[in-house]
Amino acid sequence: MTEKKPDKQPRTGTRSTVTLQQVAERAGVGVMTASRAIKSPHLVSEKLRLRVQAAIRDLGYLPNEYAGRLASNRSKIVVFILPSVSSGVFRFIVQGAEEVLSPLGYQVMVTAASHSLEEEEAACWKILGWKPEGVILSGTDHTDAMRAMLLAAEIPVVEALELGDQSIDINIGLSHQDAGRAAARHLLDRGYKRLGFLSSNMENDYRAQRRRDGFLSVIKEAGLSVICDINQSGKVVFESGALAAKQVMASGIDVDAIFCSSDELAVGAVSAALRAGRKIPQDLAIMGFNDLDISAHMVPAITSIRTPRVEIGRLAAEAILTRIAGDPYPARIDVGFEIIVRETT
Amino acid sequence: MTEKKPDKQPRTGTRSTVTLQQVAERAGVGVMTASRAIKSPHLVSEKLRLRVQAAIRDLGYLPNEYAGRLASNRSKIVVFILPSVSSGVFRFIVQGAEEVLSPLGYQVMVTAASHSLEEEEAACWKILGWKPEGVILSGTDHTDAMRAMLLAAEIPVVEALELGDQSIDINIGLSHQDAGRAAARHLLDRGYKRLGFLSSNMENDYRAQRRRDGFLSVIKEAGLSVICDINQSGKVVFESGALAAKQVMASGIDVDAIFCSSDELAVGAVSAALRAGRKIPQDLAIMGFNDLDISAHMVPAITSIRTPRVEIGRLAAEAILTRIAGDPYPARIDVGFEIIVRETT
DNA sequence: CTGAAAGCGCTTACAG
DNA sequence: CTGAAAGCGCTTACAG
Numbered sequence: 082m083t084e085k086k087p088d089k090q091p092r093t094g095t096r097s098t099v100t101l102q103q104v105a106e107r108a109g110v111g112v113m114t115a116s117r118a119i120k121s122p123h124l125v126s127e128k129l130r131l132r133v134q135a136a137i138r139d140l141g142y143l144p145n146e147y148a149g150r151l152a153s154n155r156s157k158i159v160v161f162i163l164p165s166v167s168s169g170v171f172r173f174i175v176q177g178a179e180e181v182l183s184p185l186g187y188q189v190m191v192t193a194a195s196h197s198l199e200e201e202e203a204a205c206w207k208i209l210g211w212k213p214e215g216v217i218l219s220g221t222d223h224t225d226a227m228r229a230m231l232l233a234a235e236i237p238v239v240e241a242l243e244l245g246d247q248s249i250d251i252n253i254g255l256s257h258q259d260a261g262r263a264a265a266r267h268l269l270d271r272g273y274k275r276l277g278f279l280s281s282n283m284e285n286d287y288r289a290q291r292r293r294d295g296f297l298s299v300i301k302e303a304g305l306s307v308i309c310d311i312n313q314s315g316k317v318v319f320e321s322g323a324l325a326a327k328q329v330m331a332s333g334i335d336v337d338a339i340f341c342s343s344d345e346l347a348v349g350a351v352s353a354a355l356r357a358g359r360k361i362p363q364d365l366a367i368m369g370f371n372d373l374d375i376s377a378h379m380v381p382a383i384t385s386i387r388t389p390r391v392e393i394g395r396l397a398a399e400a401i402l403t404r405i406a407g408d409p410y411p412a413r414i415d416v417g418f419e420i421i422v423r424e425t426t
Numbered sequence: 427m428t429e430k431k432p433d434k435q436p437r438t439g440t441r442s443t444v445t446l447q448q449v450a451e452r453a454g455v456g457v458m459t460a461s462r463a464i465k466s467p468h469l470v471s472e473k474l475r476l477r478v479q480a481a482i483r484d485l486g487y488l489p490n491e492y493a494g495r496l497a498s499n500r501s502k503i504v505v506f507i508l509p510s511v512s513s514g515v516f517r518f519i520v521q522g523a524e525e526v527l528s529p530l531g532y533q534v535m536v537t538a539a540s541h542s543l544e545e546e547e548a549a550c551w552k553i554l555g556w557k558p559e560g561v562i563l564s565g566t567d568h569t570d571a572m573r574a575m576l577l578a579a580e581i582p583v584v585e586a587l588e589l590g591d592q593s594i595d596i597n598i599g600l601s602h603q604d605a606g607r608a609a610a611r612h613l614l615d616r617g618y619k620r621l622g623f624l625s626s627n628m629e630n631d632y633r634a635q636r637r638r639d640g641f642l643s644v645i646k647e648a649g650l651s652v653i654c655d656i657n658q659s660g661k662v663v664f665e666s667g668a669l670a671a672k673q674v675m676a677s678g679i680d681v682d683a684i685f686c687s688s689d690e691l692a693v694g695a696v697s698a699a700l701r702a703g704r705k706i707p708q709d710l711a712i713m714g715f716n717d718l719d720i721s722a723h724m725v726p727a728i729t730s731i732r733t734p735r736v737e738i739g740r741l742a743a744e745a746i747l748t749r750i751a752g753d754p755y756p757a758r759i760d761v762g763f764e765i766i767v768r769e770t771t
Numbered sequence: 772c773t774g775a776a777a778g779c780g781c782t783t784a785c786a787g
Numbered sequence: 788c789t790g791a792a793a794g795c796g797c798t799t800a801c802a803g
Contacts, residue, residue: 098557098779100779101780101781102781110789110790111790113789113790113791114788114789116783117782117788120782124788124789125788125789126789129788141575141578144780144781145781146555146557147491147496147779148492148496148782149781151490151782151796151797152780153781153782166517166521166524167517167521172517176512179538188535190535206488210491211491212443212490212491233486319720319723320723348723349723351725352723352725355725356725374664378668379697380696380700445795445796446796447797455773456774457774457775458773458774459774461797461799462772469772470772470773471773489796492795492796493796493797494797494798495797496780496795496796496797497779497796498798499779499798772803773802775802776799776801779797779798782793784792785790786789787788787789787790
């Protein structure tokens, strides 16, 4: 009773924000005109527009993003749901999308969900409250509830990176199984016969599983079998590659060549092999996936499979924009991949 | 006239969203109770809570984030304004902050502004419309207008990474000048006398300038002078390091050791030197900055200066949370750095 | 524990 | 070109 303000006053009492209303008053115009002077300046006479702009400056007015979005029912937001925000290949997708979305005034929001499809579903549920105008997902493996939720939202959905059989809406990516097959073929062509596969945390990486499938199938078709097949745990991928390589070398298994499910693993493997005194590729050939920048700068430079990751992001963004504009967009785009042969094979 | 709906109806007509109102009706409770069942379940009887939850499930209700934030005047958002979202050291800061913020329900928003202080100011202006409860910036160099804007917003502001003389609010980082000095001392201690400095795009990297200042000052104090001082342009940093190193080697300049302003440059330099047949460190010593994971995995492993970048992000987030809670937080935290000596020096 | 009503700061169809 | 008024979907002080 003593602490509180004596007279009942509106809840707004304590807010110190400058509102459009105040701008309009200061400029001597209606709020509508003030609003238009900001959003559609061409609809307002120069005289009033200038007065509004001056008022904005004087008052230090900042449009409230929540009020605007609530009233207009347009979020100008595109969300990503990815296994990781900043690591591996994902940040390049976000980067590519941001390059096309940001200049158009879209806000990009990224949510990470790496542990399971259920976690992804939960993340999706939360993020949909931001009423995104488009959603970009990784891969085509999702829970049925998540698919239903996305369908109900009636917004363009891009499943990126991996090409799947059933997709929710738009699917932009490449066949990771084909990439695995191509890796095996490359190694076989080079004359390697005793092939190994190396991955990390593959339980939650469906794309790596597909690469492995493709890799193994070609080996089998060639009448051979895989010599070692290691799934390293742990998140530090360079280190995982090094550990796995050490393990293989210590085991005495006679491997010719290893296909690593990512370039990070390949870097670690190359590093460990070199330190163990192995000659690459004579004693051991190593091949990676994704063709990260580092691969070309390792000595020896690492053979890898280049995926157009930035372009995937760009295309995903364009797909969403096209659909928002009401135009059709292909349901499926295969961006392909390319084997970059370097010194490690 | 023919196309439009004949009878004038509320603007909401076309919205297909499920609202709290509808949830409340279905559950047979007031909207207040429905709202509380979601936000503060402990304040609602189990019976009604269950009914509300069932209604939410049946209807597929998603709380509108804009309406909620507008009404409550709490954004639960922390924003970052950084030179880059996903590259170099910045993504680790975001990662560190996200680790502490996300579990508490805060949404992290990142804006990139890399070209100038003016661009940063513009980005700040825009992002403040989201009414963040805290802002994290990189470095302590900002325009006066930006400082004023941030002060007027009356929210905790953390300037991260670099320790400066004048900071807006909270400053968490390290002295990049001291780091540069330490690098020079390390190289001098190792017996190298003909030292070089290598950076890229230093115009917009105040921290790199400070490292250079420190580096040069120690060399001068030792009665020596820097042999080469290259500022490479271009964004591909591995490649920039390689190009600069090639340039130095081709020029015939007799350099003992090079301090690179980032590990990416050092990786490229090591790679180029190796390919040119130089022995590292005998023919040329190379040292980096930041101690990225890759540095330990290069062969030879790269000597670097470790900066606690994830921890900086974590601390920044904690600083903001502490201040939001109304508690005091130190104005300045020096997180220090550590020289990690490896094989390239 | 429960709820009616006011208010958050915008946008927009409509009428001048 | 300009503006009054209703509405967006929530939250919350207050009173039962």
